[in-house]
Amino acid sequence: MPIADWFKARDERRYTPVSGSNIKADVPEGVWSKCDACKRTIYEGDLDEAGRVCPHCGHHFPLTAAQRIELLVDEGSFAEFDAGLTSLDPLEFSAVKPYAASLERAQANTGMNEAILTGRAMLGGHEVVISAMDFRFVGASMGSAVGEKITRALEVALAENRAAIIVTASGGARMQEGILSLMQMAKTSAAVARLADAGLPYVSILTNPTMGGVTASFAVLADVVLAEPGARIGFAGPRIIEQTIRQKLPKGFQSAESMLDHGMLDDVVPRAELAGRLSLVLDYLMSTPEGGDGS
Amino acid sequence: MPIADWFKARDERRYTPVSGSNIKADVPEGVWSKCDACKRTIYEGDLDEAGRVCPHCGHHFPLTAAQRIELLVDEGSFAEFDAGLTSLDPLEFSAVKPYAASLERAQANTGMNEAILTGRAMLGGHEVVISAMDFRFVGASMGSAVGEKITRALEVALAENRAAIIVTASGGARMQEGILSLMQMAKTSAAVARLADAGLPYVSILTNPTMGGVTASFAVLADVVLAEPGARIGFAGPRIIEQTIRQKLPKGFQSAESMLDHGMLDDVVPRAELAGRLSLVLDYLMSTPEGGDGS
Amino acid sequence: MSRKYVMEFERPLVELEEQLVALRRLNLTDNPDLMVEVSALASEIDRLRHETYEHLTPWARVQIARHPDRPKVQDYLAALFTDVVELHGDRLHGDDEAIVTALATLGNRRVVVLGHRKGSNTKENIKRNFGSPHPDGFRKAMRAMRLADKFGLPVVSFLDTKGAHPGIDAEERGQAWAIAESLALLSELRVPIVAVGIGEGGSGGALAIGLGDHLIMLENSYYSVISPEACASILYKDSTRAADVAGSLKMTAADLLRLGISDETVPEPIGGAHHDAEAVFSEVKKRILAAVDSLAAHDADELVEKRYRRLRAIGVFEEGA
Amino acid sequence: MSRKYVMEFERPLVELEEQLVALRRLNLTDNPDLMVEVSALASEIDRLRHETYEHLTPWARVQIARHPDRPKVQDYLAALFTDVVELHGDRLHGDDEAIVTALATLGNRRVVVLGHRKGSNTKENIKRNFGSPHPDGFRKAMRAMRLADKFGLPVVSFLDTKGAHPGIDAEERGQAWAIAESLALLSELRVPIVAVGIGEGGSGGALAIGLGDHLIMLENSYYSVISPEACASILYKDSTRAADVAGSLKMTAADLLRLGISDETVPEPIGGAHHDAEAVFSEVKKRILAAVDSLAAHDADELVEKRYRRLRAIGVFEEGA
């Protein structure tokens, strides 16, 4: 479990990720990957050991939802719920390729039923509900199932006095579910508002990319909003903006670093420090007797 | 009572200002005034008939606190309170000229004990507490007495379920009372917060000039913030800003119209329409049984 | 009936009508063959008009929703409401003219009106950014929402936008943040909220002031997660194929009613609301008042709970194993 | 004891000290007259040091409050607190570096820290606008205040600013609005608020994060309605006469205690806090913790009422007839 060791070493965490999971990328041994940012090649084994952060330039490679959760929660504490919840095709959407087929392929490729994992866990000794999105699954777009799973996760947090943690990555709303998908923005935002009323903490971690209807709903409504370095974060996609304003976008536009400068994020936190930061933030926001205290 | 007639005609108000008051400026009959804006001369009688708005260019001349109240409230309904409340000189401030002397002169010149009138009144049939500042009195700066009178006015509104109306005009905090003056910002803002918690309406009307500690406290905390055309509204004075940025200020900077464009005001309302607008706004914000209903 | 602006789907009909006008200018009495032809053309026009307007395609409805003569929020404000007091500004950055907020009276109800505001001409449209708000606009709307909440005034919201503005400044000032905060705020407002789809209902920018207790859709208004052009551009790499996807997206008033998203549809005159705006105004006013009356019967706690349940129920999925 | 930066009022003393150093470089044993002179100079220096530091004028204290080596909020954060998590941004426009907001732990207390942040060098000072916030800064502080309120964390606020930034953009983005809203928000926060004047307390920009339940002033910090320079500029049309008005404004820690505005004064080492920062840190930490402990004994309603009564009592006037 190289990635886990790496995190333990860098962070001196008192908890360790689950071992033996699918933490490694889906590539055979001995394969080399090319870094999107610095274009250098990296041995896959080295990349895993570095937590899938480029050892040359610090570029953060994508993680699966399972990897995300493993990296953040106390060892062995994650218990998924709503695992079977799956999207349907209420619009019978079949422009270009049938939505039903896209879903099936995504399920086969990821071994997931939908673009998000949700469940109970411990994080730094705090009781949490954690959710993580998986960009491989139809771009982690939010349809009825993703919206429902997020809403349920927030409702479990509310019912059980847990903190909510959501790791986002999404192209936005899932257009193949039309207006039902748009309305998940309203549904999830309403659920966040209820959790906030109850004084329970919610921390989001925005990873590359977090766009459209996901940014414009639950993702940015957290008490503390963190982001990974280099993540693209925004509402409109860069292509649409370029078409509208008829000019090239400035360098770094919609990057986590730029959004931090523009006051939109609490901080940009390198992957290696995320679990530690989350745990510390929860120490502050969950200091009530029920919430437990990680110290 | 020319000014009253003029407002009645222009607004078709169902209430008329008090007659026979000191609504005219302190100049002998037959005198001409020069408009600050268009530099044309105007016969004082004409200026009064026009509500002390330049008939050539629409420039709004200053009004006294008594004129302000007369222009806004239902005829004969104003009953002043705290009329005797006066400033003291707790710092024994005497740099250049003694503060005590400035106060005495202001009192002699205005016939007021302080820079603000406060009292109960009816406005469009609604029960209100109305306050109006008078720039002639030490620049209507806010010292202990002004802060106390505003706070009491807000507390009377709270206790008696009245709307609060404040017509501002001020150079800011009264430096001759030092830190006590600064703290009136906190005191008045806290009183506004209490009124807001009770769901009672507060409307402010910012007139020329509203600056410094008055703008940065109760003046802009209203539910609806209106301003007279051309009024200068801001925090820092233009001279201080020019000294800091070492360049000339753009035309129209800190004007009511500019602050409206920058999203800071609900509207800029010509003097002739103010009473009608206030009355209408109160119709919306006081529709509870206790609040009365002007229809 | 103004024909200044011809929508794509009306073009065949308009061409025939122009032919008919031309034929009629000839001396028909001298030419019985021509009279027959005119008569045939007239019935063909009747048939085509019937076909065109009675069975409007989703794409045709999108065009009607975008028709420049279609009544806009300012027209509804003028026609339905009295004692309108416009409120400006977000108290933070600007006064976005793409959003209007006002105190207004509808019949015997004092309410707060929100709406996307398009221009009635090009100059106005430029000032109002064609009805596409920046974050300032949503934050201005939030101010009005809080005012409504504080003073117990129902909210009536008119939806008519292609969507939130996609631009550098809009992104940098937190377009997504403004929309999200607006949604959270609306979800807990302790007053009735009635939304009316009067034209375009473009994605998050429409929803940001559209979340509510009751949704009334005009027959030719639409509401969609994405514009058909953007959808076509993603699917076909060709935005001109918007007509093909407009149906797939299920974005018409009829679709929304079927999917349980909207509560009622206001029928429009043949050809669209701009053909008889007065009739539409009168019907919309009646429907809004009925909805507000019905919602006002609930106390605030019930209302908020009911709204949550309503949102909570949206979505089609399977529990699985 | 660093002498890099010499304050105006220290100059006579520093000059004598330099003379003494120069004299001592000479061969004194050969010159008994010089030895007498050195001895006289040394006692004159002692006398002058005593006079300079024991009876600091208000203007001298203002200079100490502004001394570049004076401990700043970042120094207090590093020295007094552990587990500091800085929170950035106002969620509206920017991340004003002239204000710092953080979750932090003080002894056994988890708190939210607010502070005006000056730079420790020129480059930092430019980024942080010399500690003068824009509206973004106050709005960022308001976010932190709401977080404190929601999670029951006491607020500890370090005041050190010449004042809110006077500039075009600051005015246009609502400098006055941001300050006013911050005051209203602080007045109703349901957690203890302890403010500490560590340097400059410039007018509304200081008050905007300074309104609270308990005010601790360092001996040489000041708090004033207006800077002495601006006051002199108004009164004498000459900002260089600031020294003359510094006393009139009653802005020193001693004045504030006498006027009932502050609750306690933390004594500073001779010459100012920068001469023994560790001693100051330790004393300030003790005092903050004692204040928080004492305030935390009240429930939230009591706390808010007590704060209102405290503000309500400020002012000196006469009821009159």
Ligand SMILES: [Zn+2]
């Ligand atoms: Zn790299």
Ligand SMILES: [Zn+2]
């Ligand atoms: Zn004039």
